[in-house]
Each structure stands twice: as C-alpha cells, then as structure tokens.
Amino acid sequence: MASRTAWITAAIIIIIIIGAVAYYYSGKKGGATTTASPTTTAPPATTSPQTTQPTTTAPPTTSPKTTTTQAAPPKPVLTGNVEKDIVAIGKYLAYHGIHEAKFSVASAGDPNSVMRVYAIVEAAYRLNKILEKNGVDFRIKITTNFRRGGGDKLAQDFETAFQANKNPDIMANSYKWIARFAEEGYILDITPYVEKYQSFINEFYPSLLKAVEWKGKYYGIPQDTEARPLYWRTDVAACIKEKTGTDILANLYDKVKTGQVTWHEVYKYAELAVKTGCSKWGVLHRKGSAHPDLIQFIFAFGGQLEDPKTGKLVVDVPAVYKWLYVEWKMAREGLIPKDMMSWDWAKQIHPAVVCGKTLIWIGGTWHWTEWQTKPYCKGRPLTAEEVKKYFYYTLFPAGDHGDKPVTLSQPFVWMIASNAGKDNKEYNKYKDVYHMIAFLLVVKASDPDLIAIHSIISAHLPVTKKAAELINDKTWVQKLANLQIELSPEVKNAIADIVKKTVNEINVEFLANASKMLEYTKLTPMHPLYPRLANIFRDAVNYVLLGEMTPDKAVQYIISKVKADPELSKAVEIKGEIPKNWQFP
C-alpha cells in the first residue's frame, strides 16, 4: 500500500518537474527572440532597410531569382579604398537578400577609454553613411561591451566564449595576446587585407606594427599605445640645487636623450636627494611585476629579450645582471625601498610620488591624468597646473655610457575573431565577406580624428602620425573641447562628460611631448611563454631588493628556474656571462 502511494507521488513529482523544465525552456526561447535586436546600434537609417525602395543604382531587395534586368554583383574583393569596398560588399550582400550585418565589439580599460568600443560604433555609422549616400540597401549594426579594468580577464573570457561561438567579433586588447590567440586560431590572419590597404597601414608608427605581427603575418591593427617616462620631482630637484648647487634638471631631457645622463648619473642624483634629505627615496617603481616597467632596464643596458633570427626568448645575462645590480645597490644604500615589490599602490606608492617623497618615479604616461583624478596626497587630486609644476619627464635613461635611452609601450590592438560575423545570416556561405566588413570597421575606427579623440580623453598616445598632427592642431582641439566635431549623436553623448574633464591645454601638450618618445619605444616579446619568463624576473628583482640574493645569485636563480621548466628551457636561450670589470655607479 505504502509502495503504491509512493509511486503515485513520485510520478506526480516527475510530471511537475518535466512540465517546469519545458515551461522554462519555451520561455527562454521566446525571450531570446524578442531581445535579439542590439541595444547599441549605430546607423540612423532614414528608413527601415526592409521597406526602402532601392534607387536605380541599388540592387533589388527581393530574391535574386526575380532580378532579370540586373547581373549579379561579383563577389567583392578588397581594393584599398574603403568607400568602394563597403559599397561593393553592401551591394553583394543586399543582392543575396542580406540587408543587415551585426557585429559585437568588446574592450576594457579605465572609464576614460570608452573609445575602445565607440570607435567601432562610429566606424559603423560612417560606413552606413557611405552606404546610404550610394543608395545601397545594407546596414551594419554594432553591439558594445566595455569593461572597466584590465584587459586580461576579457581576453581569458574571449578564449572560453570562443569555444561556444559567443565571443565578440572585434576586440581591442593588449597586443600580448596576439601570439597566443594566433597560435590557437582564435583571431583572423588579416595579412591579405593589409596587403591591399598598404597606404592605410603605412600611417602607423613602424615600431608599433611589430606589435601586430606574429610569424610574419598581421593579426591586428594598433589601437593605442603609451610610453613610460621617468618622472622627476621638480621640488626635490630645486631643493638639491639649493643645498648643493647641482642643477639636475638643467637641460635634462636632452642629456638623457643623447645618453649623457645614464643610470650611473641617476644613481648619483638619487643619492644626492636622499643624503641631502630633500626626499626620503631616490627612485620608486611599480610593485608586483617586472613586466613591463622594469624590463626597460634590459633594453637600456643594450640587452635583448628575443632573438629575431630564432624567435627564441633570451636571457641576456650581462644586461639582466646590470639591471639587478642597480636595484640591489640602490636598495642596499636606501635609495629604493627594500620591499618595493610589495608596496601598496594607493596607500604607499602614489602618495609617496605625489607628495614628493621621491626624486624619481618610473611611471607611465597615464599617471599624468591619474594624479589629476585621484586624491593621493593631502586628500585631493592635483590640478593639471600642479602636475605640470611638480613633474618633469624624460626617457628612461641609457644603462651605461654608450647605450641608448628607451621607453616601453604595450599597445592595445584591434583583433578580429576568426569567426567574426558569426551571428549573421548564412554565415558559412558569406564568411569571407563578413570578415571583410569587420576589417573595414577596424580601418574606419582608425580614422585620425577617432584616434586623436581617444588619445586626448584617455591620455594614451596616438598610433598614427596623422592623429598626432591633429593633437597638435589647436583649433581642432578647441573644437573637440566644445564638441563641435562630426560624430554620431550616440558617440558624442557617450564621451561628452569625459571630454569636459580631460581636454585642456596642459594635457594635450603633455601628450604631444610624450608622443615624441615613441621613436625610442621598445616592445616586450609576444612569445606565448614570455609571461612565464617575466614572472621569474619578477621574483629575482624581489630577491635582490630584499637582499635575499646578490645580483649574481639572482642571475643563477633565473637560469636555474628556466632550466627547471621543461618547456621554458626549450624556448629560452641563455646568452653571455656576468661582466667582470663592470663598475657601478
């Protein structure tokens, strides 16, 4: 009896569960179809594409079978002319009954870097305008996803989303992901397109184009970059001048540029600052990682990180040793804190720099505006005038006399997913064409004005010469400040507040000056195992700063760590030996 009741109860429960599951899924499907239209769309199309009557030049909107009078447009090929190409593509797809293409763009960064997605929205708007002007019944729609914070999480999510075809079609992220994504086939090899768009590609700084190349092929287009200046406190320098008569800052930019002031001199200046009591520390630098700021030491001492011939990573022993020696010596003399690698950004590092507790700060261009927005000293942010007053900046000086000064960039680049356009009609049939649209979107997003706007409002450096010229154009900058430039209403709206806060003469002047540093810029290798090597460098720097290892022990540590990792040992060459007669300072 009990058993029968149990069976009946169980049967009822199962039916309810099945019913609930079925209801949930039917609801989900319905939901998906109603929300399918993108939230962020670019084109203010005059009329709905479906109802537009094609003009005489436009292909028919009905099925190709009914077109008896017009020949089918040929399959488009890129020619290097954006207008011609988008029109050809639009006509081709419209002829085959496709009147809209959807693309998604994703990126990440500080809140001022929204142009990393809105440039694509604006690009779609501009391409749609061309299509409209030419009477082509085809439009591009964009959905955006911008995250605050670093791009690493976004890149990792991109990888996992790719497995389920849910990844963004276009992504602006650090160039460091290119090797990994290219190796796994996640991003599009755009070499054939780039070959057609030679004049477009020639506008970019050549040093930055290295950031989008992997094994001789192009996998992206530079989006923005930065430089890492050495900031010098003018008040500390003035104090040193008053007490000792040494004028550190006199013509310093040029002295660093010509290699007259090297790390040997920097050491002496730092020592002066601390000994005279003008500042507590001589030099401060980032915490927690050797990449990318401290890697500059390797380049400054004439070393390399990658062998261009073999493509292998390199531990350049003499350069690495000298770098570690500088850090070790400075920490022993109290010029740099022993526990620098575990300082707190907000409570220790920035307050010390902004309140003038150090002569030198190995920083980045973005700090210039960061100090204007965050209250690191005395409970309030600095004004633009104060930042200009307190901070002098130079390149990262040469290591020894005879070496060259450097800076280091980590460009953000546009990457196109190898399945870009996947959410569109008949994707498999017109895959190539959708890929071309994605490429044209990136080309258009690289219009000089869009790059210049992004640079100014986010304090990043422009990636093309034309954009740099625009930043130097005072009338244009003034127009931008008043938002009197040609932009889609959506993008204008999105950046209006940021423009108000950031576009001022001091910041623009800083950007223009910092852009000149790009001539000296170096990139870290794109090798997929580079992050592992950089982690070993990080531990070595920490050990020498703490005094746990001497510089030569630390070099041995690096070598033993490389050898202990079977993969790394195959991918890394150890070059050179610890220099014997080298003196520092």
Add this chain to the structure above:
Amino acid sequence: MNKSRLGTILFFLSPALALVLVFYIIPLILAIYIGFTPLRDWNLKAYLGKFTTQSYQYLFYLLTHDPDVSKVVKTTIVFTTVTLVVNVLGGLALALATFFMEERVSLTYRSLWLLPRLTPVAVYSLLWYYFFLGDASGTLNSLLLRLGVIDHPVSWGTDPSLQPEGSWLILIVVNGFVGVSFGMIIFYSALKSIPREHIIAARIDGATTLQLIRRVMLPQIRWHLVYVTIWQLLSLLTTFAHIFLLTEWGVVDRWWGTTWALYVFNEAFTTGEQGVAAAAATILVAIGAVLGIISLRLLGFKKMMPEPRGEL
C-alpha cells in the same frame, strides 16, 4: 532485499544521485581526463581529443627540479596541518567556552566569531592585507611601533629573514579565523544536545570542569570531532580564495605563500595550462581521498557507526 524495494530506494535516491553525478562525479572524471590531454588556452577543439601524459611528466619534472615548487608543497603541508589543528582545537575551545557562558553573552560572542565567515572574501582579505602591511601604516606595525616593541616597520610576509614562517603565519591566521567558527557551531550544538542530566549528575558527583569536559562531554561529541576534522582537512587542502588575494597583493611571499590548490588555479587561469592544472588537481583529489580514508580509519569512524541493534 527484494527487487521492488531496491527500485523504490533507487527511485527516491535518484534526484540526489543525479546531483552527485552532475556536480561531483562528472567534473571529477573530466578533470582526470583533461589531465591526460595537452589542453591549453581553453582550445577544446584542438586539444581535447589528444591523449598524453606530458602534464604529469611536466609536474614531476618541476617537483624534482624547481625549488619554488617544492616550497609550494612544503607550504601546503604546513598550512593544512597547522590550520587544521587550529580550526579543530580552536573551534572546540570556543564551543566549550561559550557553552559555559550565560546564554545572552554566549550568543553575542558566537555571533562575533561568525563575522569573518560572513564578510565577503575580498573585504576580509583586504582587512588582513592592511593589518599585515609592511609599512608604518599597517595596523600591526603601527600598533607595535607605538608600543615600542619594534623600532621600524616589519614586512611580516616578505622580509626574507622571517620566511617561510612569516608567510605561513599570515596564511594560518587569516584562514584560522574563518575556520574556527565552523567547528564552534558544530561543537556547540553537539554540546547542547548532551542531556542536561549527565552534566548535573557529574557536577553532583563532584566533577571539576576539566573532568566534566574530559569524561562526560568529549566522549559524547566524538562523532562531531571526526566530522569536523575530516571536513576541515579536505577544505583546507582545496581552499585558495584568501590565499590567492594575499599573494596577489604581495603581503606574503609569492612561493612561501602559495598552496597546491592555488598553484592549480594559477596554472589554469594565469598561465593558461589547463592540462597541467587538471593533472595537478587530480593529484590533489587523490591525496585528499587517501587522507580522508586514513583519517576515517584512524579516528574510528566505523566503531561509532555500529549496526543498529533492533529490527528496522
């Protein structure tokens, strides 16, 4: 047992069994399987079909060649053992203390000890981060400086002369404060379920508090002791959230502050070597299983679960 009875049992167990299958058995099988593939960068299409033992070879090579990886192993052993003792004995001590308190005081006191568990991991870790910060603004440093115990700020988790004990101590303190509350709750409720007559009788017979605890109370909560010990052991082996934040923020030494579970996480999500991570995780599961079984044996689990004497 007849067939229809077995069917009924299975039927009623099926929802639970399905959950166990979906959330425990399948992930375990997947982890073991992925450990034998070269999966990296989440490229399922490219690597999931390939069989290899390279991940295990790689891990073995690291274990024998990389001194930092042996630091991870040592840290895992010390952290798990010491924190386990702290959590079980601390939980027991707290439960006993609150048991003998007046109910109102006891309730407040117990609630206070629950705070670390209630606080979000990031916030809780941040509090400890600032507590152990190696700068004069760190809470511990500023306190000791003011008391004149130290004359300059100490980097507790990173100063080489204090390692590895400094890092270990921080990990144990941070996790210990979260862990004790678990034991406290279980033990307290177990103590509360001891019939009052036993305690009253013991008191009347002149038992001291210590005797009462040793002879009357502890024997009656043995089962709970076994449960909490094994539970804590397994969760300490696999915990990494607080530890991840503390190493990431640099308040403890990167290697002396990394446990095996965190190493698995870093391999999977930082270096992108999911095959290696899965192999490392499989090793951890195997160790956890062996330790679990050993503890059940040692603590006499079977003896405490005798067959019921009466008819069912």
